[in-house]
Amino acid sequence: MQLTANIQNYHFNHILLNAAGVMCQTTTELDTVLTSKYTGSVVTKSATPAVRPGNPSPRYYELNHGLGTINSMGLPNEGFDYYMNYVSAKKTDKPIFFSIAGLSKQENIDMLHQLQDADFDGLIELNLSCPNVPGKPQTGYDFEATEQILTEAFAFFTKPLGVKLPPYFDIVHFDDIAAVLNKFPLAFVNTINSIGNGLVIDENTDTVVIKPKAGFGGIGGTLVKATALANVRALRNRLNTTIKIIGTGGVTTGRDVYDHILCGADLVEVGSQLAIEGINVFERLETELTEILTAKGYTSLDDVRGQLKVIS
Numbered sequence: 124m125q126l127t128a129n130i131q132n133y134h135f136n137h138i139l140l141n142a143a144g145v146m147c148q149t150t151t152e153l154d155t156v157l158t159s160k161y162t163g164s165v166v167t168k169s170a171t172p173a174v175r176p177g178n179p180s181p182r183y184y185e186l187n188h189g190l191g192t193i194n195s196m197g198l199p200n201e202g203f204d205y206y207m208n209y210v211s212a213k214k215t216d217k218p219i220f221f222s223i224a225g226l227s228k229q230e231n232i233d234m235l236h237q238l239q240d241a242d243f244d245g246l247i248e249l250n251l252s253c254p255n256v257p258g259k260p261q262t263g264y265d266f267e268a269t270e271q272i273l274t275e276a277f278a279f280f281t282k283p284l285g286v287k288l289p290p291y292f293d294i295v296h297f298d299d300i301a302a303v304l305n306k307f308p309l310a311f312v313n314t315i316n317s318i319g320n321g322l323v324i325d326e327n328t329d330t331v332v333i334k335p336k337a338g339f340g341g342i343g344g345t346l347v348k349a350t351a352l353a354n355v356r357a358l359r360n361r362l363n364t365t366i367k368i369i370g371t372g373g374v375t376t377g378r379d380v381y382d383h384i385l386c387g388a389d390l391v392e393v394g395s396q397l398a399i400e401g402i403n404v405f406e407r408l409e410t411e412l413t414e415i416l417t418a419k420g421y422t423s424l425d426d427v428r429g430q431l432k433v434i435s
């Protein structure tokens with residue numbers, strides 16, 4: 124079974140990897156994902172220039188019955204240099220994604236300059252969608268700000284750059300963000316990030332389940348699958364074919380991976396279910412995906428990618 128994908132001249136022998144933020148904050152976690160037989164890559168926790176402790180706990184919660192997760196981590200990370208050291212020293216034949224999430228346009232531009240000048244040979248994911256830094260908007264919902272930062276970035280940045288987007292919920296917004304992104308030589312678009320600012324209640328105490336922002340946090344897992352598939356499909360149908368798609372959101376079974384591929388995803392990321400189930404989730408998902416492909420008589424993901432049918 125051919126379960127491979129390409130982004131520019133980076134080849135992936137498996138299409139699964141972690142979603143930024145999950146099992147990727149420390150070198151130990153990064154190595155666990157990177158060395159798995161069932162992943163094609165790893166993405167770092169989104170980095171800021173300085174080390175950040177993030178929001179006060181409790182800041183993460185798993186809903187009952189595997190429905191998903193809510194988090195307001197608040198961008199905790201070991202700092203840009205830590206991840207630069209990791210990717211620079213790493214000996215691997217798998218491509219690596221370096222995620223950045225500066226707290227200002229200038230912080231992002233500064234980190235991109237450092238990445239441009241470094242001997243890091245991998246892909247860079249500009250996170251435009253963190254919903255959990257108090258007072259900071261999700262840049263991806265500001266089309267002018269998104270165009271501005273990409274204009275400034277592509278004035279000097281020549282390495283493979285992609286963006287991590289928040290979910291959109293209006294057809295006009297799919298049109299608007301795609302019109303902005305199609306102006307730039309992006310290597311990929313990763314959609315979706317968590318659905319921002321959801322609210323989960325503990326029924327035993329009538330209390331919110333996370334402390335930051337009075338309980339408001341990003342929603343992930345099964346609950347977001349329909350929105351994730353819609354964003355993958357809508358952007359695949361609108362973006363230049365040179366811009367590849369990483370599908371993220373709602374993946375808990377091999378069928379969910381298959382559905383992301385049907386909608387046009389080239390790679391598929393696992394966040395909440397990786398946090399819930401652990402590293403073995405990748406073997407289970409690949410096994411389940413292979414069973415589905417075999418049952419349908421396919422020998423390659425290329426037979427499936429983007430082939431979602433509509434009712435004519």
Ligand SMILES: O=C(O)c1[nH]c(=O)[nH]c(=O)c1I
Pocket residue numbers: 144169194195196197198199224250252253254255256316317341
């Ligand atoms: O709270 C976080 O650290 C976080 N949480 C998310 O759900 N998405 C993000 O992009 C980030 I940067």
